[in-house]
Amino acid sequence: MTKPIPGGHRRVDRVLAPEFVADLAALDLNEIRSRRLLAEQEEADLSFLRRMLHGRIDIVRAEIARRDPANAGRSLIDSLVEILSDPRPEPRGLGRHVSVEPTRVDEHRRHAEQAISDAVMSDVGARTPQELDAAIVSLTRHEHEVSETRAVVQKVADVFSEEMTRRYQEGLADVESVLEPSVES
Numbered sequence: 001m002t003k004p005i006p007g008g009h010r011r012v013d014r015v016l017a018p019e020f021v022a023d024l025a026a027l028d029l030n031e032i033r034s035r036r037l038l039a040e041q042e043e044a045d046l047s048f049l050r051r052m053l054h055g056r057i058d059i060v061r062a063e064i065a066r067r068d069p070a071n072a073g074r075s076l077i078d079s080l081v082e083i084l085s086d087p088r089p090e091p092r093g094l095g096r097h098v099s100v101e102p103t104r105v106d107e108h109r110r111h112a113e114q115a116i117s118d119a120v121m122s123d124v125g126a127r128t129p130q131e132l133d134a135a136i137v138s139l140t141r142h143e144h145e146v147s148e149t150r151a152v153v154q155k156v157a158d159v160f161s162e163e164m165t166r167r168y169q170e171g172l173a174d175v176e177s178v179l180e181p182s183v184e185s
Contacts, residue, residue, distance in 0.1 A: 003145065012149065015042050015156055024163045029173050036160035039153055046150040053143040058083050060135050063124040076125060 004016040014020060015038055024032065062083040063076055076083075124132065167173035 011038065011042050015039050015153055021156060021159050032160050032163055036157055039157035043150060043153045043157060046146055046153060050143060050146050053139055055084055057136060057139045060124055060132050064132050
């Protein structure tokens with residue numbers, strides 16, 4: 001799903017196609033903004049998919065840890081809030097400001113579930129240690145693929161941001177026009 005297909009019709013295919021960032025100087029500012037927004041939207045969706053995969057990885061790891069005799073007595077359900085919460089109380093850095101929300105939530109949920117379609121997640125307690133280990137390997141590999149694609153999409157969004165900045169700095173675009181509300185006739 002996340003690997004771009006040359007000539008494909010998905011948003012990720014369009015955003016990562018070489019022609020998407022070709023000849024930026026020939027594009028008008030509205031097209032630059034539109035393409036940047038498209039890349040940002042894909043980044044938001046890929047980020048959402050990564051978070052879903054991380055959650056599933058955390059659940060499988062928690063089941064593996066729960067089976068350790070030192071952790072006996074706690075059920076996976078009792079530990080779910082702890083498992084899925086971010087253990088880092090401090091902010092993790094500035095990160096990227098993205099002003100869009102994921103748009104394909106159901107599609108990504110299905111995709112994450114397909115990544116472990118052997119029913120490992122439907123009942124982790126009934127899985128063998130080998131099945132759980134295999135699920136970790138599969139989910140981790142998939143998460144790495146999504147992360148790599150997301151990093152490339154971020155670079156595409158940055159190309160458009162840099163082009164907009166260049167135009168503003170060189171006086172080729174008017175910052176005031178961005179701030180003014182559009183007037184419809």
